Amino acid sequence: MTPAAEVLALSDAAVTLNGRPILRDIDLTVRRGEVLAVLGANGSGKSTMVKAAVGLHRLARGEVRLFGTPLGQFHQWSRLGYVPQRSPIAQGVPSSVWEVVASGRISHRRPFVPMRRADRSAVAEALDAVGMADRARQPVGTLSGGQQQRVLMARTLASEPDLLVLDEPNAGVDLFSQEAIVGTLAARSRAGATIVVVLHELGPFAALIQRTVVLRDGRIAYDGSPEGLDALLADHGHHHLPTTRSALVPEVLAPLEGGS
Amino acid sequence: MLDILVSPFMLRAFLAAAVTGLSAPAVGTYLVQRRLSLMGDGIGHICVTGVALGLLTGTSPTVTAILVAAAGAFLIEVIRSTGKASGDVALALLFYGGIAGGLVLVSFAGNGAFALQGYLFGSITTISVTDVWAAVAMAAAVVLLALALTPQLFAVANDEDYARSAGMPVRLYNVLIAVLAAVTITVAMRTVGLLLVSALMVIPVATAQQFARGFRVTMLGAMVAGAAAALLGVTTAAFVDVPPGATIVLVSLVGFALTAPVGAVVQRRRRRRVPFPVEEQPDHLTVDEPHGHQHGPGCGHVAVEHGDHVDYIHAGHRHAVHGEHYDEH
Numbered sequence: 001m002t003p004a005a006e007v008l009a010l011s012d013a014a015v016t017l018n019g020r021p022i023l024r025d026i027d028l029t030v031r032r033g034e035v036l037a038v039l040g041a042n043g044s045g046k047s048t049m050v051k052a053a054v055g056l057h058r059l060a061r062g063e064v065r066l067f068g069t070p071l072g073q074f075h076q077w078s079r080l081g082y083v084p085q086r087s088p089i090a091q092g093v094p095s096s097v098w099e100v101v102a103s104g105r106i107s108h109r110r111p112f113v114p115m116r117r118a119d120r121s122a123v124a125e126a127l128d129a130v131g132m133a134d135r136a137r138q139p140v141g142t143l144s145g146g147q148q149q150r151v152l153m154a155r156t157l158a159s160e161p162d163l164l165v166l167d168e169p170n171a172g173v174d175l176f177s178q179e180a181i182v183g184t185l186a187a188r189s190r191a192g193a194t195i196v197v198v199l200h201e202l203g204p205f206a207a208l209i210q211r212t213v214v215l216r217d218g219r220i221a222y223d224g225s226p227e228g229l230d231a232l233l234a235d236h237g238h239h240h241l242p243t244t245r246s247a248l249v250p251e252v253l254a255p256l257e258g259g260s
Numbered sequence: 261m262l263d264i265l266v267s268p269f270m271l272r273a274f275l276a277a278a279v280t281g282l283s284a285p286a287v288g289t290y291l292v293q294r295r296l297s298l299m300g301d302g303i304g305h306i307c308v309t310g311v312a313l314g315l316l317t318g319t320s321p322t323v324t325a326i327l328v329a330a331a332g333a334f335l336i337e338v339i340r341s342t343g344k345a346s347g348d349v350a351l352a353l354l355f356y357g358g359i360a361g362g363l364v365l366v367s368f369a370g371n372g373a374f375a376l377q378g379y380l381f382g383s384i385t386t387i388s389v390t391d392v393w394a395a396v397a398m399a400a401a402v403v404l405l406a407l408a409l410t411p412q413l414f415a416v417a418n419d420e421d422y423a424r425s426a427g428m429p430v431r432l433y434n435v436l437i438a439v440l441a442a443v444t445i446t447v448a449m450r451t452v453g454l455l456l457v458s459a460l461m462v463i464p465v466a467t468a469q470q471f472a473r474g475f476r477v478t479m480l481g482a483m484v485a486g487a488a489a490a491l492l493g494v495t496t497a498a499f500v501d502v503p504p505g506a507t508i509v510l511v512s513l514v515g516f517a518l519t520a521p522v523g524a525v526v527q528r529r530r531r532r533r534v535p536f537p538v539e540e541q542p543d544h545l546t547v548d549e550p551h552g553h554q555h556g557p558g559c560g561h562v563a564v565e566h567g568d569h570v571d572y573i574h575a576g577h578r579h580a581v582h583g584e585h586y587d588e589h
Contacts, residue, residue: 093292103419
């Protein structure tokens with residue numbers, strides 16, 4: 001592997017939150033153009049891992065590199081697009097969809113400099129990509145969970161990132177919005193973007209995913225193709241729905257798939 | 261009779277009121293956005309210590325107030341951002357420490373206690389020329405920063421995690437908001453007084469956001485509402501013997517009360533169209549009663565989004581088209 005192909009790397013990473021070890025022994029390298037799903041039960045450390053990867057959690061050990069640069073020296077923030085899980089985008093003061101999406105351009109803008117034409121067109125394209133262009137003037141508080149998630153997605157797309165990191169973009173989202181999100185991600189992937197997505201279940205994302213990483217109790221329990229995951233499950237016979245309890249049951253890899 | 265309005269002290273009062281009315285809601289919008297509406301009140305309390313310090317040492321209370329308030333605002337931001345569970349309590353300690361400290365300090369200053377009154381409740385008609393120009397300069401700086409840095413401050417106030425992942429110096433901007441609030445409160449303490457300053461940071465925002473659909477519109481609307489209330493309040497106080505500071509706040513409240521019915525209708529109409537949450541597995545309930553008409557665009561029933569379809573609100577029921585019949589959702 002040439003260093004240039006390495007987009008995101010965690011080596012020997014460990015995260016401790018409030019004195020509790022959440023993640024340990026994480027070694028993960030994501031190469032350019034890969035579409036990677038991070039799976040695992042509630043509390044297995046999925047969100048913590050991606051948050052550490054984008055610099056929201058300090059590492060207790062090890063190192064994060066973005067585009068080959070250690071996180072501490074990384075400055076090309078517009079290349080990184082993080083979509084947080086269920087952000088509180090509807091707050092004390094009404095904000096329009098356009099305003100929230102436009103805040104995604106922040107890594108491209110300098111203080112005191114008005115929006116340029118490139119900024120405006122990127123916002124318009126991002127709104128189009130998630131099918132929310134007709135709702136640009138609507139306050140985000142009046143949108144459904146799925147639409148809000150699409151707005152968060154558009155906010156990140158507006159920064160035109162090379163690496164997309166999404167934290168459970170399908171949590172509490174209707175099927176229509178899930179499919180809209182998958183379609184948008186597929187288009188970004190075809191355009192060469194690298195995608196890391198935390199999922200509770202593969203669901204409509206299955207067709208997109210090239211590689212899966214399963215976390216269990218803060219460690220990587222599986223790293224390979226989604227097909228290998230099926231093989232791993234084959235002798236088990238069926239898939240479990242994700243529950244917190246399953247994390248406590250040894251030898252059960254849950255939640256690997258949505259099941260029915 | 262109207263001569264009073266153009267007398268020098270009234271002109272100074274109008275100028276001070278206008279800049280207060282413009283700057284307080286500009287910063288207030290960010291505080292309300294972050295659900296820190298009462299932070300202005302807290303910083304106002306801390307300012308009491310600053311004013312008392314000025315009165316005691318014979319330096320300008322404005323200068324000492326701004327220094328103490330900025331230090332307090334910085335401390336609040338540090339407490340808030342470290343996310344301690346007791347952050348709420350820590351703020352209360354700071355706020356009441358500020359007001360109690362001020363009252364004790366000023367008791368050493370002899371008749372300073374009387375002077376403190378002017379800062380607690382405002383004394384816009386005794387404001388000096390120097391004070392007015394200082395207020396104008398500070399308010400101009402606040403408004404300029406609040407407007408020019410809207411993209412940055414909005415991004416940080418809207419979603420801190422996202423802003424951090426976009427490489428923004430989040431803490432710097434949070435401290436900036438807190439310091440802008442401190443400066444605004446120092447400006448406003450001569451007009452509406454420290455005890456009422458928070459009202460001008462919150463009420464105009466509440467008035468404007470009833471109608472606005474976006475953040476920037478809310479902010480500009482709040483600034484207009486704030487300036488109008490301040491000017492109207494001072495004018496009223498010129499003719500009726502009432503304290504100007506409290507009158508400004510009351511006028512502002514009346515403005516909110518008068519617009520509330522219209523706002524309620526606007527909000528209600530908006531809320532009705534908030535999409536219904538999607539259940540994991542919706543039960544299939546068919547509408548049994550005969551259905552006189554076809555639901556569709558413009559059928560007169562409110563259509564609300566629900567996942568991948570719309571529900572029509574029909575006599576308190578949610579009807580969704582399903583093939584040849586309607587489902588109860």
